[in-house]
Every structure is written in C-alpha cells, then in structure tokens.
Amino acid sequence: MRVLHKYRLELRWESVDYTRPEVAVLKGAYFAGPVLKDSEQLREEDELTLDMTKQHMVFSPMQDFYQAVLHWKGVQYQGNKIFLKEAHIKGKYVNSLETLENTDWILIDCKGHDDSNHPFNLVYWSEIHKFDNSEKYSGK
Secondary structure (H helix, E strand, O other): OOOOHHHEEEEEOOEEEEEEOOEEEEEOOEEEOHHHHOOOOOOOEEEEEEEOOHHHOOOOOOOOOOEEEEEEEOEEEEOOEEEEOOEEEEOOOOOOOOOOOOOOEEEEEOOOOOOOOOOOOOEEEEEEEOOOOOEOOOOO
C-alpha cells in the first residue's frame, strides 16, 4: 500500500497480549506520523476501523472482509506522538489470520478523512508491517 507522506499515520506498540479471543491488547500503543500535524484532538474514548482487505486479497473474500476495530480509553500527547491508554484491536480475524508481534506496526492511510470530505467516516485503509518495513502479506 502506497500512502502519500502527509497522510501517513503509524500505529505502534511496545507489546501485544492475547487474553481473549478476537482481541489483541496493545500495551504502550501510540500514533506517530506526519498526518498528526494537521489532525484534530483525539477524544479520550473512541475507536476507528482498520480495513486490511487490500493486504489480504491473496485469500478468498470473506463476508465481513478483513476489518478490525481499534479502541482506546485515554490519550496522552507527548512530543510528536499520541499515546493510547487501554488500547486494543478487536476483530474476527485478529487471532486467526495473523498474530501481531511486539515489533510489528500498522500503516494507516488518512487520505480523505478531513472534515470537508468524510466527517463521520472512520474506516481507514491499513496494512500490517514488520519492524524491518517489509510487508507481511503482499497483494501484488
């Protein structure tokens, strides 16, 4: 997935814990990236949907595609990062399709998600990456 630099948002974390089915708890989770310069303040408790369908096209299509919801309860702004408290990703394929590792991260495309285009659209094209920047799955 190619993302223009100014629309690039990265979701990173220190560790992942799988305590419940279909849930990955992200400890030390934070957002970073150039898009934060122009973004609005995040709400203390919110969620957004990460759509990884494009990344997993090598698999047969599923009825609910490859979406997972990122939830958090609390945010802390620190430098050029936004730390998410009590963050977790929930989705049908979170534990079965691919287990996230501590060094993985998720690239999020924020293009078209400003107030004038999509004021209520919180579905973002996303892609899981390894720490070394290689893609886990390639739709190419």
